[in-house]
Amino acid sequence: MKNIKKGELITTGKAKSLYETNEDDFLIMHYRDDTSAFDGKKIESLEGKGTINNKFNAFIMEYLESESISTHFVELLNETDSLVKRLDMAPVECVVRNVAAGSICKRLGLEEGIDINPPTFEFFYKDDALGDPMINEYHIKSFGWATEEQVKQMQIQTFEVNNALKKLFSDAGMILVDYKLEFGDYKGKLLLGDEFTPDGCRVWDEETREKLDKDRFRQGLGDVVESYQIMAKRLGVI
Numbered sequence: 001m002k003n004i005k006k007g008e009l010i011t012t013g014k015a016k017s018l019y020e021t022n023e024d025d026f027l028i029m030h031y032r033d034d035t036s037a038f039d040g041k042k043i044e045s046l047e048g049k050g051t052i053n054n055k056f057n058a059f060i061m062e063y064l065e066s067e068s069i070s071t072h073f074v075e076l077l078n079e080t081d082s083l084v085k086r087l088d089m090a091p092v093e094c095v096v097r098n099v100a101a102g103s104i105c106k107r108l109g110l111e112e113g114i115d116i117n118p119p120t121f122e123f124f125y126k127d128d129a130l131g132d133p134m135i136n137e138y139h140i141k142s143f144g145w146a147t148e149e150q151v152k153q154m155q156i157q158t159f160e161v162n163n164a165l166k167k168l169f170s171d172a173g174m175i176l177v178d179y180k181l182e183f184g185d186y187k188g189k190l191l192l193g194d195e196f197t198p199d200g201c202r203v204w205d206e207e208t209r210e211k212l213d214k215d216r217f218r219q220g221l222g223d224v225v226e227s228y229q230i231m232a233k234r235l236g237v238i
Ligand code: TMP
Pocket: 093, 095, 101, 102, 103, 104, 124, 132, 178, 179, 180, 199, 200, 201, 202
């Protein structure tokens, strides 16, 4: 888009900031180097993370669009900024899991690394103070966080993303373990919003099962940005 100008800061999240533009329907999403885990209890700035995540997200969103999944992404503006459509976000997180890791292991006493077949789906309520509690679709409807139709669409589209991305990662020698998506309304249509980056998914090397995602930061494994770059290179992002 021509002549887009960055306006006022609207919100500052844990890793991104959102700005108004001179067009009502569009916002600028700015990817920062800040890296957070455990609902913001662990925060560090990792040089180059904003740039790699901005490019990674653009690549995935464009790929999903090519697979007929509608997203808020419009275009890359520079190293750390992307232009997106302004969505009215549902305050819920949609998680699909292909392999057991993270909170489901604790919750259900599962061994990390076992296959989940068929892949499973979970909703979480987006509230750091409450620790993003797991919720079900009745909570979403009862508390007005989304409509019945939006709940259905979030589930359908999150699984469509799984079909598209499982293959993309496996063709590049990686396992898509799990990921989190967020959706919002744009003029009556539900679109994939927020981001798809190594901050919000788990991805392992297919051969060695080495972790390449934000678990490196959560678990203090080191080489966080370097691993994100390895993932990006294998997919052809950079
Ligand atoms: P979990 O195992 O901690 O429930 O996370 C599942 C996936 O969702 C994992 O890839 C990390 C991602 N996620 C986020 O990116 N942000 C969040 O707030 C939560 C709860 C999960």
